[in-house]
Amino acid sequence: ALSCFQGQMERNYEAWLNKDFLTTILKGTEECEVEVEVIDFNIHSAVPPGNNYTSSLYRVHVRYRTPGLPHEQSKSFIVKVPILGTFLSDFSEKLDLFNKEKNVYHDLLPNMENKIKVKFGPHIFATPLNTAIVLQDLRENGYSMCDRFNQLDFPHCKKVIVKVAEFHAASVVYHCENPSLVETVAKELVYVKNGAYEKEVKNWVEKSVTAIE
Numbered sequence: 001a002l003s004c005f006q007g008q009m010e011r012n013y014e015a016w017l018n019k020d021f022l023t024t025i026l027k028g029t030e031e032c033e034v035e036v037e038v039i040d041f042n043i044h045s046a047v048p049p050g051n052n053y054t055s056s057l058y059r060v061h062v063r064y065r066t067p068g069l070p071h072e073q074s075k076s077f078i079v080k081v082p083i084l085g086t087f088l089s090d091f092s093e094k095l096d097l098f099n100k101e102k103n104v105y106h107d108l109l110p111n112m113e114n115k116i117k118v119k120f121g122p123h124i125f126a127t128p129l130n131t132a133i134v135l136q137d138l139r140e141n142g143y144s145m146c147d148r149f150n151q152l153d154f155p156h157c158k159k160v161i162v163k164v165a166e167f168h169a170a171s172v173v174y175h176c177e178n179p180s181l182v183e184t185v186a187k188e189l190v191y192v193k194n195g196a197y198e199k200e201v202k203n204w205v206e207k208s209v210t211a212i213e
Helices: 019-029 087-094 097-116 154-177 179-186 198-212
Strands: 037-045 055-065 073-082 133-136
Touching: 019 037, 019 055, 019 073, 073 087, 087 097, 097 133, 097 154, 097 179, 154 179
Parallel strands: none
Antiparallel strands: 037 055, 055 073, 073 133
């Protein structure tokens, strides 16, 4: 059963976020493509209102069966789709940010992780839609998203710094072997002189500086 969605943006995606779509995703999570029977699923917003900018994020919990196993199984995914018809969505589309993000999850991070055997993010699943990103739900591994307005305590700040250092080291190693992929993903698109949104970006920065002062 589908949960009630909040806002028109979510309702626009009900048509394709269905049993067939989830069956395809689940079949891709198995070592070989076995038959999967989706029993039911529910969809909720993955973040509080206002915590997303250019995409809608859904937490999709699925109950399913596979041949040879007596008990049903369950899995949770994070599904990310671009919001349409807003300034930020136009901004994202013109700079191709969504496809760049997919490339990071699908190509860059796995290669960097293999270099130093450290995980940097959730696993990305193959999807039949180019306009969707389906990720592992890290909440199933005990992670939770902290409130963006609350500061981290020292132990968590330390973990962040260590992870950033590992990320930097892995990126340097991988860049030596495959500079084209790293440079394509890392190319600056927002803070560019004479860029498509130079006026808007300058206004954002000036307002941010004023707020800090």
